[in-house]
Amino acid sequence: MVDIPLIDLKAQYATLRPAVDEAVAEVLATTGFIGGPQVKEFEENFAEFGNYPEVVACGNGTDALELLLDAWEIGEGDEVIVPAMSWISTSEVVATRGAKPIFVDVDPKTYCIDPALIPAAITSRTKCIIAVHLYGHPADLGAIRKIADEHSLYLIEDCAQAHGAFFGEHNIGTVGDGATFSFFPSKSLGAYGDAGAVIAPSPELGTRVRALANHGMPGRRHHHVYHGRNSRMDALQAAVLNVKIPHLAGWITAKNQHAKRYQDNLEDLDPGYLSLPSTAPDCYHGFHLFVIRTERRDELAEFLTAKGVANTVHYPTALPLHACYAEDGYRAEDYPVSVNLGNTALSLPMFAELTDEQIDYVSDQLKEFFAA
Structure with a gap:
């Protein structure tokens, strides 16, 4: 009987097996499982791939969204505009911050949030728009960026499904005030477990997100400036991603x-x-x-x-x-x-x-x- 899978991770592994096995073996041999050179190398490699100013590796794509909202102190009493069709993370991260997700319907052709419907959803409590590049198709970043600027709103690009996509000449992840990626195994760039990243356009945002992801420590160990969290990409995942990025x-x-x-x-x-x-x-x-x-x-x-x-x-x-x-x-x-x-x-x-x-x-x- 014919058997065609939705995605064939075994076929991909077969093409990369010697390099992946070697990269994983190096991590196992050095026992540097948390942080270390593989994670730093991943951040540099992915930044080069997407022409991103700074990449902050983290635990998964959901954490990446939460870290950006936390960095901007979006929470109780605030509203965030999100598409009505997406994976639950898009709205879940808003609600778990104590803010309210405001749902906007999607465009019937691109399946991304419909910019024409966004202005009517904006109130005095609106702080941010999350534009999801659903299925890998870019949202209309030109129109959404204009709306965000006119109303002084943050714009997050949720790029969890859009690795390698472009809006005009812009790499996905370079138009928003911040962007997030997931490297769940089924993604176009997938780890062998959970992994994610935040794209930070400014050094200040990068420093704050990096600190929030590491228990609120922006510098030396045991010096906690913020109430942060533990959201770190482990070296095994970074090693696998480094093999795949090219x-x-x-x-x-x-x-x-x-x-x-x-x-x-x-x-x-x-x-x-x-x-x-x-x-x-x-x-x-x-x-x-x-x-x-x-x-x-x-x-x-x-x-x-x-x-x-x-x-x-x-x-x-x-x-x-x-x-x-x-x-x-x-x-x-x-x-x-x-x-x-x-x-x-x-x-x-x-x-x-x-x-x-x-x-x-x-x-x-x-x-x-x-x-x-």
């Missing part, structure tokens, strides 16, 4: 080629039955995920699974409709695009090592399904 640009190129093959294969299908992902002008998609939309989503998912094609839903529920926000009384009709996306979106296999034959097989199954 390959990242090539992997993103491969993913874009895979996306084009999917789109070429499926372009003759009635768009009323199947909606394919598109890329806005002047954007370069990261294609962390290849997400299609169909009103027959659940039926199609069952069909593909039976044919050996892995698939999943990212994400079935719009953020304001989760149980943790029930007391706020959010209504589905206020977020029609996000709700529809949750009901119709389906992620197909997408990883750099995907073969043309695998893409063609998946495409053939889709054609068969919609021909029935």
Whole structure:
């Protein structure tokens, strides 16, 4: 039976095995598991990759968001504008700081927060906008940056799914007042466990975030200036990421080629039955995920699974409709695009090592399904 995974980490490891094994063995031999040269090397390597002023490694992408909000002292009584469709971390980090997430619906083409809807959500309590580059597609940073500047708001780029993407000539992560990355294993640049990073445009922000991530110590040990936390990338994860970074640009190129093959294969299908992902002008998609939309989503998912094609839903529920926000009384009709996306979106296999034959097989199954 054909078996095409959603992502094939084993295939990637096979291509990198000697270098990864050597890097991990070095950490084990030196027993420098926390901090150390591998983490510093990662920060320098990733900064060079993305042309970032400063990279602060941390425990995971959720921590990265929390660290930025804490650095700006956003908390009780404040409001933060977030997209209504994303992974829960985007709004969770706001609520756990004591602030209130203000949900804005997403654009029906890019699936990122709709800039046209942001101004109406701004109040005197608004402190920040979090723009998520969902599925790897850049949010409209030009329009969002303008809104943030006009209202003196912080802008965070949540780049957890957008490694290697571009908005115009700008690397994702270079337009906001701060940016965050996740290196969860399934990401385009994935560790072998949890890991994350904050992009700090200024030395002052970098110093504060670095201190907050290390128990509030900006300098010497046992000298705690802030109430911080323990959010450190371990050396094993940094070692793995250092092996992978030189390959990242090539992997993103491969993913874009895979996306084009999917789109070429499926372009003759009635768009009323199947909606394919598109890329806005002047954007370069990261294609962390290849997400299609169909009103027959659940039926199609069952069909593909039976044919050996892995698939999943990212994400079935719009953020304001989760149980943790029930007391706020959010209504589905206020977020029609996000709700529809949750009901119709389906992620197909997408990883750099995907073969043309695998893409063609998946495409053939889709054609068969919609021909029935």
